[in-house]
Amino acid sequence: MGGLRLEHCVPCSRNTPPMNPDEIDAMLAEVRAWEKVEEDGILRLKKQFTFKNFTQALAFTNKIGALAENEGHHPAILTEWGKVTIYWWTHIIHGLHQNDFIMAAKTDELVDQREE
Amino acid sequence: MGGLRLEHCVPCSRNTPPMNPDEIDAMLAEVRAWEKVEEDGILRLKKQFTFKNFTQALAFTNKIGALAENEGHHPAILTEWGKVTIYWWTHIIHGLHQNDFIMAAKTDELVDQREE
Numbered sequence: 001m002g003g004l005r006l007e008h009c010v011p012c013s014r015n016t017p018p019m020n021p022d023e024i025d026a027m028l029a030e031v032r033a034w035e036k037v038e039e040d041g042i043l044r045l046k047k048q049f050t051f052k053n054f055t056q057a058l059a060f061t062n063k064i065g066a067l068a069e070n071e072g073h074h075p076a077i078l079t080e081w082g083k084v085t086i087y088w089w090t091h092i093i094h095g096l097h098q099n100d101f102i103m104a105a106k107t108d109e110l111v112d113q114r115e116e
Numbered sequence: 117m118g119g120l121r122l123e124h125c126v127p128c129s130r131n132t133p134p135m136n137p138d139e140i141d142a143m144l145a146e147v148r149a150w151e152k153v154e155e156d157g158i159l160r161l162k163k164q165f166t167f168k169n170f171t172q173a174l175a176f177t178n179k180i181g182a183l184a185e186n187e188g189h190h191p192a193i194l195t196e197w198g199k200v201t202i203y204w205w206t207h208i209i210h211g212l213h214q215n216d217f218i219m220a221a222k223t224d225e226l227v228d229q230r231e232e
Contacts, residue, residue, distance in 0.1 A: 054190050058181045061195065065174045074170050074197040079177065081190040081207075091197075 004030055004105035009073045010098075018043070018095025031104045036096070037087075043096050044076075044089040045104050049111060054081045063110050071106070073099050120146055120221035125189045126214075134159075134211025147220045152212070153203075159212050160192075160205040161220050165227060170197045179226050187222070189215050 019027070024036060024043065037046045051057040061079045064086060068074045076087040086107055088100040135143070140152060140159065153162045167173040177195045180202060184190045192203040202223055204216040 054181070054184060058178065061177065062174065065170065065195070068170060077195045079181070079193045079195065 004102050005109045007098075007102045007105075009071045009102060012090055012092050012097055012099065014092055016090075016093050016097065018090070018093045019097060024096055027098070027101045031101055032108050034104045039087075042089055042094050044087045045096065045100050046085065046087050047104070047107070048083055048085045050083050052082065054079075057082060057084045060084050060110070060114075064107060067103070067106055067110065071099075071103065073103055075103065120218050121225045123214075123218045123221075125187045125218060128206055128208050128213055128215065130208055132206075132209050132213065134206070134209045135213060140212055143214070143217045147217055148224050150220045155203075158205055158210050160203045161212065161216050162201065162203050163220070163223070164199055164201045166199050168198065173198055173200045176200050176226070176230075180223060183219070183222055183226065187215075187219065189219055191219065 028034065028036065031045075034045045034047045036043055038044070049060060051060060057079055061077050061084055064075065064077055064084075073088075073090075078085040078087075086104075088103045088107075089095065090097040090100055144150065144152065147161075150161045150163045152159050154160070165176060167176060173195055177193050177200055180191065180193055180200075189204075189206075194201040194203075204219045204223075205211065206213040206216055
């Protein structure tokens with residue numbers, strides 16, 4: 001789990017193949033409680049985080065935003081009162097890539113930093 | 117349209133009735149291009165706003181967050197690269213209330229301020 005957190009996103013092109021189901025299942029074991037969901041025919045990684053109120057949820061959204069800008073890879077972030085749901089996938093390949101698992105691991109790292 | 121922007125949310129209880137379909141349709145005419153959508157059996161107001169990049173989208177999310185805190189009424193905000201989708205509804209009554217239309221109008225007001 002520690003290893004993924006230390007990696008960085010690599011550039012993808014339209015010709016980069018999305019991960020196949022076996023690769024995805026193997027990588028899911030490397031991240032903590034992320035699930036794969038299919039929406040609009042595209043596989044994504046999804047995880048919900050809970051907070052005490054709206055302000056704390058929005059603060060987390062901003063931390064994820066800064067992480068996304070740093071890595072040049074952007075999620076969908078659903079911010080609500082007391083919860084934030086993050087979706088990672090790779091737009092250009094309409095599917096999942098190693099980059100998404102790296103970002104999932106880095107997302108968990110931000111949560112751990114909050115809790116320490 | 118100007119009127120709603122000047123109003124403020126009023127407290128709701130579990131006994132407050134949600135708006136009926138006729139009331140909702142009448143109020144939809146008072147806001148700009150908001151649509152009603154049903155998700156998980158609950159009617160919500162939905163509108164998507166577009167931006168030049170992720171940073172501008174996240175900045176708008178934060179403006180909506182400040183508005184929500186000021187009024188004590190909180191939306192679901194989906195932040196993505198170049199777009200933000202806002203959903204307003206009233207959690208405690210599992211439906212739509214005049215407050216949601218007030219917040220929709222105030223959301224548009226924030227956009228107008230950006231464009232001025």
